[in-house]
Amino acid sequence: MDAQALQTIVGVIDKRMTRQVKQYLDICARCAICKDACHQYVGTDDLTYLPARRAELIRQVYKKYFDSAGRLVPALYEARDPDDALLDELYTSCYACTGCRRCMYYCPFSIDTQQIVAIGKAMLIAVGRGQEMLGQLADAALFKGENVEMFRDVLVSGFKDIEAEVREITGDPEATIPVDKQGADILYVALAGAHSIRPAAVIFHEAGVDWTISLFEAANYGYFFGDPEKARLIAKRFMDEAKRLGVKEVVVPECGHAYRVAEIFYEAWAKEALPFKVSHILEVVDRLIKQGRITVEKGRIEGRVTYHDPCQIARNGGIYEQPRDVVRALTDDFVDLIPNRAEQWCCGGGGGIVAIDELRDVRLKSGSKKVEQLKASGASVLACPCENCRLQIEDLNEMHGLGLQVRQVIDLVVEAMPLPRSASAS
Amino acid sequence: METYLQITSIWGVYLTAFVFFAGMGVRIYQWATTPRSPVPFGMFPKPATRGGRIAAMLRDTFVAPHSAQIEPRMWTFAMLFHLAALAAFVGHLRLVQEYPVLPKLLGTEGMNSFAAWAGGIAGTLMMVAVLYWIGRRTFGAFKNLSVPEDYLLLGLLLGVIVMGNHMRFFGDVHAAEYRAWFQSLLLFRPHIPEEIMTSNVGWSLGTHMLFVDLFLMYFPFSKLVHAVGAFATNLTRSE
Amino acid sequence: MPGAAREKGSTMSEEIKVDLELDLKGLLCPLPMVKVSQNITNVPVGGVIRAVATDPGSMADIPAWAKSTGNEVLSAEKQGNEFVFLVKRVK
Numbered sequence: 001m002d003a004q005a006l007q008t009i010v011g012v013i014d015k016r017m018t019r020q021v022k023q024y025l026d027i028c029a030r031c032a033i034c035k036d037a038c039h040q041y042v043g044t045d046d047l048t049y050l051p052a053r054r055a056e057l058i059r060q061v062y063k064k065y066f067d068s069a070g071r072l073v074p075a076l077y078e079a080r081d082p083d084d085a086l087l088d089e090l091y092t093s094c095y096a097c098t099g100c101r102r103c104m105y106y107c108p109f110s111i112d113t114q115q116i117v118a119i120g121k122a123m124l125i126a127v128g129r130g131q132e133m134l135g136q137l138a139d140a141a142l143f144k145g146e147n148v149e150m151f152r153d154v155l156v157s158g159f160k161d162i163e164a165e166v167r168e169i170t171g172d173p174e175a176t177i178p179v180d181k182q183g184a185d186i187l188y189v190a191l192a193g194a195h196s197i198r199p200a201a202v203i204f205h206e207a208g209v210d211w212t213i214s215l216f217e218a219a220n221y222g223y224f225f226g227d228p229e230k231a232r233l234i235a236k237r238f239m240d241e242a243k244r245l246g247v248k249e250v251v252v253p254e255c256g257h258a259y260r261v262a263e264i265f266y267e268a269w270a271k272e273a274l275p276f277k278v279s280h281i282l283e284v285v286d287r288l289i290k291q292g293r294i295t296v297e298k299g300r301i302e303g304r305v306t307y308h309d310p311c312q313i314a315r316n317g318g319i320y321e322q323p324r325d326v327v328r329a330l331t332d333d334f335v336d337l338i339p340n341r342a343e344q345w346c347c348g349g350g351g352g353i354v355a356i357d358e359l360r361d362v363r364l365k366s367g368s369k370k371v372e373q374l375k376a377s378g379a380s381v382l383a384c385p386c387e388n389c390r391l392q393i394e395d396l397n398e399m400h401g402l403g404l405q406v407r408q409v410i411d412l413v414v415e416a417m418p419l420p421r422s423a424s425a426s
Numbered sequence: 427m428e429t430y431l432q433i434t435s436i437w438g439v440y441l442t443a444f445v446f447f448a449g450m451g452v453r454i455y456q457w458a459t460t461p462r463s464p465v466p467f468g469m470f471p472k473p474a475t476r477g478g479r480i481a482a483m484l485r486d487t488f489v490a491p492h493s494a495q496i497e498p499r500m501w502t503f504a505m506l507f508h509l510a511a512l513a514a515f516v517g518h519l520r521l522v523q524e525y526p527v528l529p530k531l532l533g534t535e536g537m538n539s540f541a542a543w544a545g546g547i548a549g550t551l552m553m554v555a556v557l558y559w560i561g562r563r564t565f566g567a568f569k570n571l572s573v574p575e576d577y578l579l580l581g582l583l584l585g586v587i588v589m590g591n592h593m594r595f596f597g598d599v600h601a602a603e604y605r606a607w608f609q610s611l612l613l614f615r616p617h618i619p620e621e622i623m624t625s626n627v628g629w630s631l632g633t634h635m636l637f638v639d640l641f642l643m644y645f646p647f648s649k650l651v652h653a654v655g656a657f658a659t660n661l662t663r664s665e
Numbered sequence: 666m667p668g669a670a671r672e673k674g675s676t677m678s679e680e681i682k683v684d685l686e687l688d689l690k691g692l693l694c695p696l697p698m699v700k701v702s703q704n705i706t707n708v709p710v711g712g713v714i715r716a717v718a719t720d721p722g723s724m725a726d727i728p729a730w731a732k733s734t735g736n737e738v739l740s741a742e743k744q745g746n747e748f749v750f751l752v753k754r755v756k
Contacts, residue, residue, distance in 0.1 A: 018463035019661050026453070027652035027659065030576055031504075032568045037497050047570050056571065069647035078573045101469060108490040108504075109656045110663035114469050136702050137695060139733035146727060147732075151725040157743075158721030192694030192722030219695065245615035268464040344472065355699050387693070397755075 001083050005127050007292030009082045010065045013058075016119045017066070024111045025059045028052060034103035034113070039346045040096060043366040044145075044225040051103035051113040054093040056085055058120050087129055094120040094226070096359050099257075100311035105342055121226025130225055136351045137221035138230045145237035148215055155215055166201045171420035173242045175205045180245070181212035184401050186284070187247040189214040189238045189258075191387060196253045199410040200281060206417060207293040212245060214238045218258035221385070223265075224352025232269040235261050242276055250278045252406055254385035256312030256350065264317065269373040280313060282385060282409055286322035289329050289413075296329050303380035303405075304333045305412075308370075308393065309344040310386035323409055327383045330416040337373045345369040349392025366397040374402055381405045383412055427623055430632045435607070436498075436616040438639040449646025454654065468665040479664045486660040500562065507555035510548040517545050520601045521608035556584050572625055579648055585637035589630050594624040597627035604631075681739060681751055684712035691749065694722030698730045705754050707737060713739065716750045723748050 017061050028050055035041055040049035047053050063070030063079035070079040080086065099114040124130050156179055163177045178184065178198070188204070188211055191194040196212065200387055216237040222230030239262075242250045252258045263278040288294045307327050307368045313319045320341045337344065348366035353359050370393065374382065382404050384390050390406055397404045473479045485491065495500040519525075520541070529537045558581050563572050576660045593599070610616050622628055645651070685708050691699040697718040708714055716727070724741060727750050731738045737749040 017460060019457055020463055020467055020659070022460050022654045023457055023659050023662075026457075027649060027655035028569050028651045029652055030573070031500065032571055033493050033500060034565065035495050035568055044566065047568060050568055050571060052673050053571055056573075067647075076573070076575045076578065104469060104663070106492045106496045108486075108493045109652055109659045110486060111659060112662070113464070115467060133699060133702060136699065136730060136734050140698065140726065140730040143733040144729045147729075151729065154728075154741075155722040158724055161721050192726050193720050194722060195720075196608050217694075226486040265465050268466070296451075308663070318472070320470070355695075357703055393697075 006081060007122050008245075010124050010127045011059065013062060013119060014067065016122050016311075018115075019114050020112070021119060024055065024109075024116055025062050027095065027109055027192055027309050028059070028111055029109075030056070031108070034107055034111075037103045037106040039100070039102070039348050039369050040362060040366040043348070044362060047326060048089060048093050049096060049176055049362070049366075050309060051097075051107075051111075054097060054120070055111070055113055055116040057090045057093065058116055058123070060086065061123075065312055070346065071373075078105055079340045079356075082123065087124065089128070090120050091124055091129055091131075092122065092359070092362075093117075095134075095356060096353060096362050097173055098346050098348060098353060099310070099316075099349065100309070100346035101345075102346055103170055104316065107152060113419075118226055118228075130227070131352070131356060133355050133357075134225040136222050137355065138227065138234065140227045141217070141219070141221060141234045142230060142236075145216060146232065148206060148237075158194070159213060161196070162197050162201065165198055166205060169198075169202050169419055169421045170205055171206065171413070175201070177201050178212040179215070181210075183246050183262060184212040184276075185211050185247060186211040186249045186251050187214055187238070187242045187245060188251045188253075188281075189216060189218040189262075190213070190253050191219050191255060191258075192217045195408065195411075196255070196387075199408065199414040202316050202414050202419070203285060203294060203410060204289065204415070206295075206419070207288045208290070209249075209293075212247070214241055216241065217257055217317060218252045218262065220258060220261045223257055223261055224355075226300040228269060232260065232266070235266050236270065239266060239270070239274065242274075247326075248276055249284075250274075250276055251281055251284050252278065253281050254387070254410065256310035256386035257318070258386065259319070260317050262313045265390075279318070280319055280322075282313075282323045282326055283319065285410060285413055286326050287325060294413075297418055298330060298416070300416045301331050301412055304335055304378055305331045305381040305383055306335050306337055306374070306377045306379035307340075307409075308347060308384045309341055310387055310389045311344070311350055312386075314344060315342050323383070323385060326409055326413065335379055336376050337377055338423060339373075345373060347392045347396070348391045349388040349390075352388075363392065364395060364399060367392060371396050371400050371402065374404060375400075379404070381407060381412070383407060383409045387410050427629050427632070428618065431618045431628060431635075434632045434635040434639060435618065436611065438635060439611055442639040442642045443452045445643040446645055449595055449643075450651070450654065453646050453651050457655070457658070463577045467662050469592065469663060473665045479661065482664055483657060483661040486663065487656050503555045503558045505605060506551050507559075510555070511553035513544065513548040516547065517541065521605050523623065524601070524605065524610065539580070541601065544596065545594045546591075550595055553587045553591060556580055556587060560584070579641070579644070579650065582637050582641040582644070586634060586641055589634035589637060593632045593634060597625065597630065599625045599627055681713055681727050682688045683715040683751070684708040686712045687714055687716040689716050689718040689723070691719060694720045696720075697723040698726040701727055701750070701752055702730060702734070705734075705752070708754050711756055712754050714750075714754070715723060716752060718748045719724070720748060721748065721752070727752065 034051040038051050060080050061082045070077050094117045097117045099116050104112045159177045167175045168175050204223040220234045222234045252262050259280045346369045348363050353363050393406050429614045473482050603619050701716050728738045736755050737753040739753050742749050
């Protein structure tokens with residue numbers, strides 16, 4: 001490690017240090033109660049994935065450069081320079097972490113490993129060791145944001161294709177996917193994938209919602225990559241769009257981290273109060289069902305249905321009941337996974353890990369607890385918001401022969417709606 | 427003997443008091459002067475009110491119900507240790523001032539016997555908990571997580587407890603003599619009473635205090651600052 | 666099989682020599698972009714990937730990825746329900 005790189009890393013720790021993280025690093029007792037909380041450590045038995053160990057790597061550097069006792073007697077804390085070996089382990093442990101914060105839930109000091117890992121990612125990025133794929137995905141999103149006119153035609157043409165499908169499903173030749181509609185009530189910021197747009201468009205159309213679709217996607221690879229500035233700019237694309245259109249509510253898709261970024265982080269990042277509210281699509285769907293604005297019929301979904309709480313929506317986003325209420329409106333045979341809500345096991349697919357090829361083995365092993373839960377539930381249908389969770393659980397489903405239908409919740413909703421072609425909606 | 431006791435139990439105590447309070451002060455100052463993250467780190471469900479947040483923080487800090495749920499054995503030993511340490515601390519307050527009511531109620535003999543039982547139980551529990559921690563850390567699957575700091579602290583703690591227990595179980599010196607010594611420290615007219623120096627536990631007191639001095643001097647520079655920091659971090663949990 | 670890559674040495678009907686074919690049909694965005702990105706190092710510099718996706722979002726994703734990584738999309742066409750890309754590795 002040359003002096004320049006060392007200085008860069010130390011500078012980044014200094015710049016990114018917050019009171020909370022400093023307290024975490026100072027007080028962690030290495031009691032390892034987190035060992036049974038982390039799906040990755042439980043699934044792999046590999047110390048690299050023990051939450052306290054992830055923090056320890058950053059703490060070793062912190063102790064050496066930011067703590068008088070660590071400077072004086074580094075051996076006592078195993079304080080050391082961030083050499084290649086440390087950075088290699090840091091890369092794996094930080095980018096494998098799904099940020100589910102189940103360890104924080106059980107920690108006697110509520111230490112937020114995700115925030116410590118964020119400093120680890122910043123250290124890696126500073127010396128050009130950030131995860132390449134996540135970096136590329138973030139840059140592509142930024143490029144789209146800066147050159148929206150370049151992509152407008154393809155995007156609008158894509159929306160037209162989906163619109164045609166929505167017309168078939170609803171049987172209404174007038175159904176539209178409004179783009180750039182000034183003064184609409186809702187701006188729906190979907191994912192790039194049509195699957196996140198089609199069912200939402202059907203629901204909004206049937207409920208008579210005054211909505212418009214965003215030209216941007218809610219997914220935020222800047223956040224996964226670990227660059228808060230990129231993350232802010234990626235979210236800013238649709239926040240600015242919402243301000244320009246003067247909407248009352250920004251609605252993000254089922255995607256977990258997108259909700260947390262938009263609802264919990266963005267105002268603090270941007271240092272501004274948003275003039276509209278931010279909602280998760282399932283909050284809106286729950287509202288529409290309870291207001292009687294859409295009709296769903298029980299009996300159309302066959303088999304026992306269970307629900308997976310994506311960490312970023314549930315433990316980290318506070319949305320526990322609305323999705324359950326939605327699912328309960330669709331079926332009488334609903335069963336919760338055990339444990340659930342704040343104690344829900346992370347499926348292992350969060351934090352961008354599904355896009356990281358070299359961590360595939362760890363990811364699949366880390367799903368062992370989720371597989372146990374799913375088997376024990378006896379369900380044949382899994383209502384599963386969050387793209388990352390679904391990708392992971394689809395893999396687990398195939399690998400362990402669970403025979404589950406892993407479905408977006410809004411797909412199930414559309415399926416339960418009495419529509420001319422609802423069966424083809426998924 | 428006199429020199430040993432003067433170093434560990436008189437001048438060492440003054441030095442320790444200075445290092446401990448200054449060290450903790452510096453640590454808290456460092457926390458207070460580092461800017462908070464503007465992003466809320468809280469997890470859900472969150473208490474709705476300020477009072478609710480504080481109640482949750484106190485519950486999480488003093489009872490750690492979630493930790494109890496996930497590793498009951500570790501939680502049990504940790505609880506035993508902390509409660510026994512609290513009891514021992516309360517017991518040691520007799521060094522400052524004899525309890526107001528209890529001695530009159532129990533009589534001198536009764537009070538000595540009560541102190542012997544209470545102190546003996548607390549000391550034993552602490553020793554058992556520390557031995558459990560050493561074992562768990564040394565033989566657990568996560569043993570490579572540990573660093574020398576962990577063992578140093580447990581070693582010092584074991585030293586404090588073992589020597590304390592030695593005085594408790596094998597000494598024939600009672601509270602009055604120790605109080606004479608400790609009050610002399612508080613009044614800055616330090617001396618070691620003859621009864622302690624000529625007793626069979628003079629060495630034990632010296633060594634007990636040696637470990638106490640080292641333990642408390644190291645305290646502010648170690649992970650033990652969780653004693654203060656845990657209140658802040660458990661409050662962050664609901665922000 | 667979605668996402669499966671197979672080596673291909675021969676030319677397509679177009680003039681351009683394709684080094685790698687990627688079947689990304691059925692993959693949801695942003696996975697088509699991820700797969701192209703993961704496979705770009707499997708062709709030599711100057712080499713071309715032909716990728717076929719079904720998610721319309723890929724029509725914006727893949728060109729945006731190429732621009733921001735300094736690669737080149739030679740063509741992006743809608744053919745029926747499929748989206749066909751020719752992506753050239755520039756560096």
